[in-house]
Amino acid sequence: MASTDTVSRASRLPASGWLESLLAGLGLRGRTLVIAIPFFWLLLFFFIPFLIVLWVSTSFIVIAQPPYTHACPDGGTFCLNISESYGRLFEDPLYYKAYLNSLLVAAVSTVICLLIGYPMAYGMARCSHSTRNILLMLIILPFWTSFLIRVYAWIGLLKNNGLINSALLAIDDWLTATIGLDLIDGPISMMNTNFAVYVGIVYSYLPFMILPLYANLEKMDISLLEAATDLGCKPLKAFFLITVPLSFPGIVAGSMLVFIPAVGEYVIPELLGGPSSLMIGRVLVNEFFSNRDWPTACAVAVAILLALVVPLMIYQKFQDKELEKEA
Amino acid sequence: MTNRLSWVVIVWMIAVFAFLYAPIVSVVVYSFNDSKLVTVWGGFTPDRWYIALWNDRQIIDAAKLSLLIAAVSSTLATILGIIAGYVLVRFPKFLGRTAFSGMVNAPLVMPEVITGLSMLLLFIMLQPIIGGRGLITVVIAHVTFTLSYIAVVMRSRFLTLDLSLEEAAQDLGAKPLKVFFVITLPIVLPAIVSGWLLGFTISLDDLVITAFTNGPGTTTLPQVVFSKVRLGLDPKINALATIIIGIVSVGVMFAIIHMRSSERRRQMDEQMAIRAIAAQT
Numbered sequence: 001m002a003s004t005d006t007v008s009r010a011s012r013l014p015a016s017g018w019l020e021s022l023l024a025g026l027g028l029r030g031r032t033l034v035i036a037i038p039f040f041w042l043l044l045f046f047f048i049p050f051l052i053v054l055w056v057s058t059s060f061i062v063i064a065q066p067p068y069t070h071a072c073p074d075g076g077t078f079c080l081n082i083s084e085s086y087g088r089l090f091e092d093p094l095y096y097k098a099y100l101n102s103l104l105v106a107a108v109s110t111v112i113c114l115l116i117g118y119p120m121a122y123g124m125a126r127c128s129h130s131t132r133n134i135l136l137m138l139i140i141l142p143f144w145t146s147f148l149i150r151v152y153a154w155i156g157l158l159k160n161n162g163l164i165n166s167a168l169l170a171i172d173d174w175l176t177a178t179i180g181l182d183l184i185d186g187p188i189s190m191m192n193t194n195f196a197v198y199v200g201i202v203y204s205y206l207p208f209m210i211l212p213l214y215a216n217l218e219k220m221d222i223s224l225l226e227a228a229t230d231l232g233c234k235p236l237k238a239f240f241l242i243t244v245p246l247s248f249p250g251i252v253a254g255s256m257l258v259f260i261p262a263v264g265e266y267v268i269p270e271l272l273g274g275p276s277s278l279m280i281g282r283v284l285v286n287e288f289f290s291n292r293d294w295p296t297a298c299a300v301a302v303a304i305l306l307a308l309v310v311p312l313m314i315y316q317k318f319q320d321k322e323l324e325k326e327a
Numbered sequence: 328m329t330n331r332l333s334w335v336v337i338v339w340m341i342a343v344f345a346f347l348y349a350p351i352v353s354v355v356v357y358s359f360n361d362s363k364l365v366t367v368w369g370g371f372t373p374d375r376w377y378i379a380l381w382n383d384r385q386i387i388d389a390a391k392l393s394l395l396i397a398a399v400s401s402t403l404a405t406i407l408g409i410i411a412g413y414v415l416v417r418f419p420k421f422l423g424r425t426a427f428s429g430m431v432n433a434p435l436v437m438p439e440v441i442t443g444l445s446m447l448l449l450f451i452m453l454q455p456i457i458g459g460r461g462l463i464t465v466v467i468a469h470v471t472f473t474l475s476y477i478a479v480v481m482r483s484r485f486l487t488l489d490l491s492l493e494e495a496a497q498d499l500g501a502k503p504l505k506v507f508f509v510i511t512l513p514i515v516l517p518a519i520v521s522g523w524l525l526g527f528t529i530s531l532d533d534l535v536i537t538a539f540t541n542g543p544g545t546t547t548l549p550q551v552v553f554s555k556v557r558l559g560l561d562p563k564i565n566a567l568a569t570i571i572i573g574i575v576s577v578g579v580m581f582a583i584i585h586m587r588s589s590e591r592r593r594q595m596d597e598q599m600a601i602r603a604i605a606a607q608t
Contacts, residue, residue, distance in 0.1 A: 030504075034410060034414060035418060035421055035427070037407065037410055038408075038411040038414065038478075039414075039423065039427050041407055041470075041471070042474075043430065044449075045446065045449065045467060045468075046430055046433070046434060046442075046471055047426075047430055048449060049442075049445030049446050049448060052445060052448040052452060053441075053448060116343060116346075119335075119339045119340070120339065120343045122336065123332055123336040123337065123339065123340045126332050135340075137579065137583060138344060139347070140579075141575070141576065141579055142347055142351060144528050144578075144579055145571055146531075146532045146552075146568065146571050147532050148532065148552055148553060148556070149354065149552070149564070149567075149568040149572075150351065152354070152556050152560075152564060152568065153350030153351060153568070154350055155556070155560060156353055156354065157353060159560075161364075163353055203346070203347075203350070207347075257435075257436060260436040260437070260438070261437070261439070263438060264438020264439065264440050264441055266440050266535055267534060267535065267553070271556060271557070281438060281440045284444065285535075297444060298444070301440070301441050301445070304441060308438075312436070315436060316429050316432055319428070319432045320428060
């Protein structure tokens, strides 16, 4: 492979030419500058904002612009307020129920994505080369079309007078007319339920599960399975004893790609879910925009991040491992 | 166990593709429905909703704005993403590398509500410097989260890049910066193009982060779509969706055909260059 020693060879290449001499006076080497540009962009616009969230989550709500302050209610100049914003998360069932519900919905959706996606990725990886590329393109294509429009599409399918109910009622009418079997009395309400939220999340995030699984299964050494079969192992047993354990990194990567963003999902529960399908992303947006309670919105954000620290670390570890493996 | 697939797996794959494409097909079909009620078929109309869409100033203006934001932010993000991907592959050790790779990877999965909220708070703090929220803050936000996607694309391209050409150029006396612009960048150009397109699409599609970071007067297309969809189904949205799906399908197919042929050409060029270098030495 061309990249076997990319890293070691790359480190031998000097990093920059005229920039080096230009910046030598400033004590900066070209290499440092190259790293510094994206580094400081991300530091300023991605990392530091989290610290501000943490900072605002410890403030008092005031009617002002911006609507938070660290001034003490009794007139002091500086106080930290943790009890109010964070306390609310524990006391008001609205918050902790939405929080737990989000974790549950994200976890269940991840499992469903895995159950649907695994056989799919497995089948794709076992296809011929040319078929594989076409199937891969078909998986990626919906990802390039608008996410919002794909969620919108489900409204038309799931509504009471939507396509699925129309089809079900037509089948039911036909069954009633022919063999007298009446299964449903009217349309099944699916919109504005938790079911619709699950459908939306599984639908939107399924490609994120399939792609890492496929990348992993595609690289798998088939001869291992052949060896197992030669030694008398049944195909199904070989699948669970060899294929599944070997694809574990793909399972982890796919699961993290689905679980982490799904926890904070806002658009899907907002459009497909009903008032009962409370998810924490929705609570955050409502606190921030409708109630203008910034400290609580920030405390909610910190709480979501706390739940995601471990999954994020697993995901990061996986990304680094992939990089090492390739290099 | 050979390459033969069990029929169970094949049926499963067909079912999954049906699941993935049924909603998209239904949206396209109902954009040609001659009825105000999106889910009731009222006969075929080729253009009723497309004309209505064209006459909807709000949607057209928002679409123009979104295209502008997507083009500008994806271009900036591509520049930063190329550098970030290059740094991740070529500089294996530097102070803060773990933090850097974490900051590149995290925006890919970070729930948008959190990214949006945190950036808004930053922009409010920076208000004395950058002014109120508007086009600039939206672009900064879009650059920040699309740059991660582009960095990942560039990273995997740089990983599989054959170093011998760069080394050859350097041996022949080219300065490192010249090597980068004359040798490295042209080789990875297809990846840059697909990275830019990916960034463009993601920026064009973003709702949540935009909602946090924009000001009055910069209403983007997803925001208009979202507010309309909230009120119920709208055949104009079906027409808009069909246009987007059409452009994307054609674009992706073109990109794949082009990338395949340019990949072949690139390999031939590389071989010829290697032969030429070998002949010189």
